[in-house]
Amino acid sequence: MEKQHSYSQVKGVSTGTTILAVKFNGGVIIGSDSRASMGESYVSSKTINKLIQVHDRIFCCIAGSLADAQAVTKMAKFQLSFHSIQMESPPLVKAAASIMRELCYSNKEELQAGFITAGWDRKKGPQIYVVSLGGMLLSQPFTIGGSGSTYIYGYVDAKFKPDMSLEEAKQFSINALALAMGRDNVSGGVVHLVVITEPGVKHIVVPGDKLPKFHDE
């Protein structure tokens, strides 16, 4: 059987993973599974949180090598807080995404990590940016990433509608992640969701037994 080249075949601990972010009416939801694996047969952590807060209303989620992702987000968090102090105002989501892109593009030979940056700012409201492996930056109304995302492209293409309500967007994210976790062996555990809106940030965890079940389960 031809091996699918997934991020998890890279150095050491890797977040073979499923991540997504979706814009809804008034905010964004960013979500991920919680499994970290070494190779394809050992789960090194069942409950890792891949949603990293880089500023008050800006979160990043990581796919790829965990070490690289942690290094990049740590650097980005520092640069972003410095930038925010200099500007004397909360940073733009695009600024956060640009910092990630700079780091990924300048170090593209060494790094093996991709990011989704999502958040809310006063200028443009809710936004989602994806920074891919080589350092491309793209803004999208919703995006999926990680090894498990291949299995849900059809589902999200069919089910996404612009301007959903919070409840619809939450259900969309939970279903998409549950479906991906059901088919990808390096994604699993619980579903972590973060809802980012103007008033604030809410972290929701959906444990494995509360996830939706599908026809063959």
Next chain:
Amino acid sequence: MATALQFPANVSTLNNYNDLYPDWTQREVSTGTTIMAVEFDGGVVIGADSRTTTGAYIANRVTDKLTPIHDRIFCCRSGSAADTQAIADAVTYQLGFHSIELDEAPLIQTAASLFRDMCYRYREELMAGIIVAGWDKRRGGQVYTVPVGGMMTRQPVSVGGSGSSYIYGYVDSNYKTGMTKEECLKFTAEALTLAMERDGSSGGVVRLAVISEQGVERQVILGNQLPKFSTV
């Protein structure tokens, strides 16, 4: 010679020029594809896209990947076009012979077993993923999948080919037992459309067939008649 920019394999590039020879002279013809089959009460619905590629060149944009093996038995082919055509021809012969000996219509399970025997015995040489589906009097509508490697299993709904990865989530969430023929047709057409939009090796038209006691009805959904989704 070709020591231009060396991109690591995981970085997407806009154009991959091989400066000596065009891509299609060095690649095998493949039905990199999306195929699907669904059982319903009284028969099966099968579907496939219509693209056959040789590297980046689309060798045939109106391929028929739904191949009849017997009166009410079809197979959906994915993988190497040459391998799957050869296997289908061999199984058609063997099944025809068996049917004459038996003096009645063969079982779908028999056809699937013949595919499996061949795909398993020659697994090192072959690259073929096949879905066998049809209707017989003993068990009604059945779908058997024989993926690369030569396993065989019966499933109520099965997808295959390179485009199938993208629609596992959609199929898992939308399939329900007890669908009618029309619901199955709609489900199959939508799933194939979603896969064709995301998979570079799938595209063209959607070919569908319904196999039941009454016989086989085929239809084609052209590009501009495919179902539309809001983001796609």
